[in-house]
Amino acid sequence: MRHHDLVVIGAGSGNAVIGESFAGLDVAIVEERWFGGTCLNAGCIPSKMLAYTAHVAGTVREAGRYDVDAELRAVRWRGVRDRVFARLDAERDDGRAYREQQESVTVYDGRARFTGPRTLRIDRADGAVDVSARQIVIAAGGRPLVPGPVADAGLPYERRVYESSRTAR
Incomplete structure (x- = not known):
């Protein structure tokens, strides 16, 4: 069984837990779905990008109130979608690549569950792996x-x- 100094479950806000003060420690991140968590992938960032696009369209539509001749001819939804997803994909991929290139960090793709004190089983696509850690941070988000x-x-x-x-x- 592989032993780590620290295991962080969740690569959203949990990814931010790992700072320079952890240099020299054997750290693992377990992520079931996406690096970046809800904010990056389905919440804050895509919502704000879409809201800003709507704001720009509204500004053009209302430009005449400011004696500016402008016309909103179309909003190219596919282009908007592609721009948003390109940003999200790049941020997610960069976050993962950054952690994977660090010698002291191991990234596990899978779902973690406790099997004992300070012991986890990580169910991955290629089979389960058991790990232990001195400390475990649970930053997997919540569900209502x-x-x-x-x-x-x-x-x-x-x-x-x-x-x-x-x-x-």
Whole structure:
């Protein structure tokens, strides 16, 4: 079983955990899907790029209010999409390549799960691998969940949240 000084589960914000202070340590990153996490791949960055494109189109559409003759003839959706994805793909690939070229960092593609104290099994496409670490950082993000008793109450979601917050006090 391979032993690391530190294993970070998640290459979104977890990737930022590994700074210069970790030089000389044997570090591993486990990522199930995409380097860069939700913000880079499906959240902040693509949303802002799309919102800014809409802002530019709106500015052109409203230019006459400022005595500027401009005309919005089209928004080329394929071009917008390709520009956004090209940026995301490059950022994701650069982030992965940066970590893979570091001698003290091992990148595992797969899903990690605890099998014991400070011990993980990483399920990868080519089979599972077991690793241990002195320290493990879980930075895999979160998923929203409505607890069973609340979901089963048959109330609209907003009311369930309100009711459950009142009983939790």
